[in-house]
Amino acid sequence: MKKAILCIDDERIVLESLKGQLRKNFGADYRYEFAESASEGFEIIEELVVEGTQILIIVSDWLMPDTKGDEFLIAVHERFPQIVKVLLSGQAAEQAIKNAQEKANLHRFIHKPWDETELIETIKSGLEQNT
Numbered sequence: 001m002k003k004a005i006l007c008i009d010d011e012r013i014v015l016e017s018l019k020g021q022l023r024k025n026f027g028a029d030y031r032y033e034f035a036e037s038a039s040e041g042f043e044i045i046e047e048l049v050v051e052g053t054q055i056l057i058i059v060s061d062w063l064m065p066d067t068k069g070d071e072f073l074i075a076v077h078e079r080f081p082q083i084v085k086v087l088l089s090g091q092a093a094e095q096a097i098k099n100a101q102e103k104a105n106l107h108r109f110i111h112k113p114w115d116e117t118e119l120i121e122t123i124k125s126g127l128e129q130n131t
Contacts, residue, residue: 002053004031005123008041008072009061009088014112018059018119025120030056038067045076055083056130057107057123062089062096070096070104077104084126088112088119 005026007018015034022032031053035041041060048055058076062069069092073085085104087097090112100106107129108122 002031002051003029004033004048004053004055005057005059006033006035006041006044006048006055007059008035008038008064008069010036010064011061012036014061021116021119022123025116026123037064038069038072041072042075045080055080057084057086057126059086059088059119059123062087062092068096070100073100073104073106081105082130084129086110086122086126088114 005022007015009015015036019032019034033044033048035044045055058073060069060072069087069089073087076083077085084107085100086107087100087109092109097106097109107126110118110122
């Protein structure tokens with residue numbers, strides 16, 4: 001079964017940076033998907049589920065135009081509780097982080113600008129939960 005890591009952020013430069021760091025650290029071990037909004041994220045999740053790809057981790061920004069990251073992760077958690085969820089943000093409200101921890105089983109919150117080592121360690125620890 002194919003395994004995927006999904007990243008969601010409304011800033012393309014952030015997605016490009018995540019893409020580079022994931023490929024550098026994990027190579028071709030996983031499929032990497034990127035979305036610029038929560039609604040696009042849901043579309044990708046649906047496509048992956050239909051084709052039988054297992055989504056292991058979602059890394060989501062908090063401040064996005066259509067849906068806040070905590071709300072998105074909670075909605076994902078209700079349907080796919082096994083997916084490991086990471087919130088990545090420079091300005092997430094304390095209450096939003098709490099919401100995601102309580103209602104989406106948030107694996108970790110990472111501040112932007114993030115440290116690549118912290119990001120990769122977070123993803124590795126999340127992958128260990130899912131194997």
